[in-house]
Every structure is written in C-alpha cells, then in structure tokens.
Amino acid sequence: MTTEGASAGDPAGGGAAAWIDAELETLRDQHLMRQTTARPGAGGKLTEGSIELLNFSSNDYLNLSRDTRLIEAANAAAARFGAGATASRLVAGTLPCHDELEQRLATHKGHPAALLFGSGFLANIGTIPALIGRDDHAFADRLVHASIIDGVRLSGARLHRFHHNDVDHLSDLLAAAPLRARKLVLTESVFSMDGDMAPLDQITDTAERFNAMILVDEAHAGGVFGPHGAGRIAELGLADRVHIGMGTLSKALGGYGGFVTCSSPIRELLVNRARAFIYTTGLPPAAVAAGSAALDILEQDPGLGPTLLERCRVFRLALHARGIDTSHSASQIVPVLIGESQAAIATAEALQQHNLLAVAMRPPTVPEGTARLRLSVTLAHTPDDLTRAADLVADCATAAVAT
Ligand SMILES: Cc1ncc(COP(=O)(O)O)c(C=O)c1O
Known part of the structure; x- marks a missing residue:
C-alpha cells in the first residue's frame, strides 16, 4: 500500500507514513494497540505519593527485585568491575563473575554446565538455531513463548506445533517426521x-522414544518450583534426560539476564x-552479581517458593468462590479469562481505579477470543492483599462482561 511517487522503504516518503498510519489504525480499531506506560517502580507493590x-x-515472584542483598551485590560489582562488560564474552567480555555464576547455575539446576545470555529471549533465539537447521524438525507446544518460535524461525527448521500439553499429538507428529532427521522438542x-x-515426564518419555532432543523453558518455574527453586526439571528428577533447561534471571530472581543449563559439549x-x-x-557485572x-x-x-504457591492456592479458591474461571492454573500465574479484548481492557481499567494493576493480555500474545487478565502473584502480596484483590477482580470482571 504505497502512495504514488513514494517508495514504501523511503523514510521521508508519504508512502511509508501512509502504510504505518493504516497499520496503527487497524490496531486501534481492534483494541490491540499497545503502549509503554511508566510506573513509579517495579515489583508487586508500588507506591505513588501516598497511594x-x-x-x-x-x-517479581519472590519479591527480590528490591531486596537490599541483590542491590548491594550489584552496586559492589559495578564499583569493582565497571558498569558494563564492554565486549562480547568471546572477545574480552568474560569476567570471573560470569564463570562463577555459570558454575553455580549448573550446580543449582543439576546439569554439568551453564551458559549466560543477555536475556531469556536471547537464550532461546541463540540456542535453538545452534541445535537444529534447515533439514531438521522442531516440535513446539502451541502455547510456547514467542522467543521459542523465533528461535525455530531463525534456525530454518520445519516447525510442528502440538496441541497444548497433548503428548499423543506430539507422538503422532514425531512419528510422521523423517526417521533420520534431527528433532528438537520444545515446551515451557x-x-x-x-x-x-507441562507433563514434563511424559514429554521426556515421548521425545526419547523418537530419539529427539528436548529444550524446556523454565522462565516461570525457576525460583518457585523444585528444591530451592531449581525448577520443575529438578523437581521431577529429569536433569539427566532433558538436554537443555532454559532459565532467566529476570523474573523470580529479580534481576536481568538469561541462561541455559546443559551438558559440557552442548555448552x-x-x-x-x-x-x-x-x-x-556480555551481561553487565551488576546483573551477574544480582x-x-x-x-x-x-x-x-527453601521456603520461598512453597510459601508463594500456598498463597496462590488460597487466592485461586477465593476467585473460584466468586465464579471466576482461572483455567488450569496451578502456579503463581493466575489467568482470569474474559474473552473479548475490549472487556479485558475495561476490567483492567476498572481495577486501576481501585489501585490494582493487572494488564490485559490480548491477541496475538494469547489466542483469539481468550483475552484475559494475567495475574502474577508475588511474595509482596500478603494474604490480606490477596483476599481483597480476589473480591475486586471478581466485581470488575463480572461488571465488564455484563456490559
Ligand atoms: C516463557 C518465557 N520464555 C522466555 C522469556 C524471555 O525471558 P526474558 O524476559 O529474560 O528475556 C519469557 C519472558 O517473558 C517467557 O515468558
């Protein structure tokens, strides 16, 4: 859609402006427009003036982003090593703290080795194309994160999506792929x-039956599930069988950066x-130290994850008692399914009037017709906060769907 006389690639041309305006208009019409909004801080509880x-x-599931132990460690590392790593890890950007953290992450997760990346997103889009290429096949759960899909796209491998958590479907897809092709199964x-x-034990059994590698994204399990928050691979005793565990320092661990754990040859x-x-x-020393x-x-x-999960269990029960559908949530992530994007936005806006922030998740982040509030419970939320929040969410969601 270019205007006569101007090319779509011309930054100064009317053609470029026209298609961008049209695209933005479509997003607005579909209630899918996104924008960045500055908040007074980060974490589960914020103060804005006296509010x-x-x-x-x-x-920030474990409420660690504001923990003085992380902040002091980050300050000390910046003072000692500088504000940045200043080069690629392979050039001059590896500091002793990178090596130490990798060793600790490997031990924590029960794998022989670990490798830090700039973020969890980079960990996925870096790792997947290193493992599979044009002649290979990737098998990803329908609901996996965009970074996994982008990793497969970058690899050039053929992408097969299996129905969410459906091991039989995964098995059928694996069986239909060429026997000799390299295969990688991907799930969160x-x-x-x-x-x-995810039914990780069954997925692992299935991948093994077809001689496929497995990468499990533990972005939201790390810190919360498993012994000392080591994640679900460790909780289920699967470290010897899952080839790559992907994780992030940016969620329950309160800081920034991504990593994978794996065998030494894969590293x-x-x-x-x-x-x-x-x-x-390389990752800045302050992020590594945090x-x-x-x-x-x-x-x-070791009690942080279990405490959080128990509060979430009670929170979900309170929502259910008010007729709210939280789908199959069994974690600190509690979806409140609304349906239409507009109703989800209306619910979020109503909650904001009561000083409760819950951003509406809309397509394409979630499938069409399943717009929702995605509630992340953190240890900053007390049991009383959660009781009050369950009532507010139920009131606002019911009112938005009714109008
Ligand atoms: C499942 C999953 N994987 C990977 C990532 C990317 O992690 P990071 O935020 O550290 O880039 C996210 C972040 O939202 C995620 O939800």
Whole structure:
C-alpha cells in the first residue's frame, strides 16, 4: 500500500507514513494497540505519593527485585568491575563473575554446565538455531513463548506445533517426521500466560522414544518450583534426560539476564555457534552479581517458593468462590479469562481505579477470543492483599462482561 511517487522503504516518503498510519489504525480499531506506560517502580507493590498500588503484572515472584542483598551485590560489582562488560564474552567480555555464576547455575539446576545470555529471549533465539537447521524438525507446544518460535524461525527448521500439553499429538507428529532427521522438542514447564504445567515426564518419555532432543523453558518455574527453586526439571528428577533447561534471571530472581543449563559439549557448541551469544556484549557485572545474590537467597531459604504457591492456592479458591474461571492454573500465574479484548481492557481499567494493576493480555500474545487478565502473584502480596484483590477482580470482571 504505497502512495504514488513514494517508495514504501523511503523514510521521508508519504508512502511509508501512509502504510504505518493504516497499520496503527487497524490496531486501534481492534483494541490491540499497545503502549509503554511508566510506573513509579517495579515489583508487586508500588507506591505513588501516598497511594499504594498492588501490581499483579510484574514477574517479581519472590519479591527480590528490591531486596537490599541483590542491590548491594550489584552496586559492589559495578564499583569493582565497571558498569558494563564492554565486549562480547568471546572477545574480552568474560569476567570471573560470569564463570562463577555459570558454575553455580549448573550446580543449582543439576546439569554439568551453564551458559549466560543477555536475556531469556536471547537464550532461546541463540540456542535453538545452534541445535537444529534447515533439514531438521522442531516440535513446539502451541502455547510456547514467542522467543521459542523465533528461535525455530531463525534456525530454518520445519516447525510442528502440538496441541497444548497433548503428548499423543506430539507422538503422532514425531512419528510422521523423517526417521533420520534431527528433532528438537520444545515446551515451557510452567506456561507464561496460563500458569499451568507441562507433563514434563511424559514429554521426556515421548521425545526419547523418537530419539529427539528436548529444550524446556523454565522462565516461570525457576525460583518457585523444585528444591530451592531449581525448577520443575529438578523437581521431577529429569536433569539427566532433558538436554537443555532454559532459565532467566529476570523474573523470580529479580534481576536481568538469561541462561541455559546443559551438558559440557552442548555448552561448547553454543559458545561456538549461538549467534545471540557470540555477537553481543556480555551481561553487565551488576546483573551477574544480582543473579548470584538471588541464588544465595534461594540456597538459604527453601521456603520461598512453597510459601508463594500456598498463597496462590488460597487466592485461586477465593476467585473460584466468586465464579471466576482461572483455567488450569496451578502456579503463581493466575489467568482470569474474559474473552473479548475490549472487556479485558475495561476490567483492567476498572481495577486501576481501585489501585490494582493487572494488564490485559490480548491477541496475538494469547489466542483469539481468550483475552484475559494475567495475574502474577508475588511474595509482596500478603494474604490480606490477596483476599481483597480476589473480591475486586471478581466485581470488575463480572461488571465488564455484563456490559
Ligand atoms: C516463557 C518465557 N520464555 C522466555 C522469556 C524471555 O525471558 P526474558 O524476559 O529474560 O528475556 C519469557 C519472558 O517473558 C517467557 O515468558
């Protein structure tokens, strides 16, 4: 859709402006327009002047982002090593703290080795194309995160999507793929938008039957599930059978950065092949130190995840008692299914009037017709906060759907 005389690629041309305006108009018409909104801080509870906001849209599950132990460790690392790593890890951007954190993450997760990436997104889009290529086949749960899909797209491998958590469908797809092709099965262990769990043991059995590799994204399981928050791979004793565990320092661990844990040969392969590792600057020392301080806390206090999960169980029961559908959530991520994007936005706006932040999730982040509030419960939310929140959510969701 270009205007006569101007090319679509011409930054100054009317043609470019016209198609961009049209695209934005479509998003507005469909209630799908997104925007960034500055908040007074991060985490589960925010203060704005004298007002306290309950924030159900942060992934700061263990309330560590404001923990003084992380902040002091980050400050000390910045003072000692500088504000940035200043080069790619393979050039001059590896510091002792990178090596130490990788060793600790490997031990924590029960894998022989680990590799840090700039973020969880980079970990997925870096790792997947290093493992599979044009002649290979990837098998991903329908609901996996965009970074997994983008990783497969970058790899050039053929992508097969299996119905959510449907091991029989996965098995059928694997059986139909060429016997000799390299195969990679991809799932999350706790799903980011639905808060439900993958049947990891069955998925692992199935992948093994077809001689496929497995990558499990533990972005939302890390810190919360498993012994000392080591995740669901560790909880189910699958570290010896799952080839790659992907994780992030940016959610329950309160800081920033991503990583994978795996065997030593896979780590070596990634160091040599993962473009999102090779061609980017190493993680800043402050982020590495914050990650390490978060691991200290997990080691010292094994009760953080169980406490959070128990509060979530009670919270879900309170919502159910008010007739709210939380689907198959069994984690700290509690979806409140609304349906239409407009009703989800109206619910979020009504909640904001009561100082409760719960951002509406709309397509394409979630499937068409399943717009929702995605409530992230954190340890900043007390049992009383959660009782009050359950009532408010039920009142506002019921009113929005009725209008
Ligand atoms: C399942 C999943 N994987 C990967 C990521 C990316 O992690 P990060 O935020 O560290 O880039 C996210 C973040 O939203 C996620 O939900």
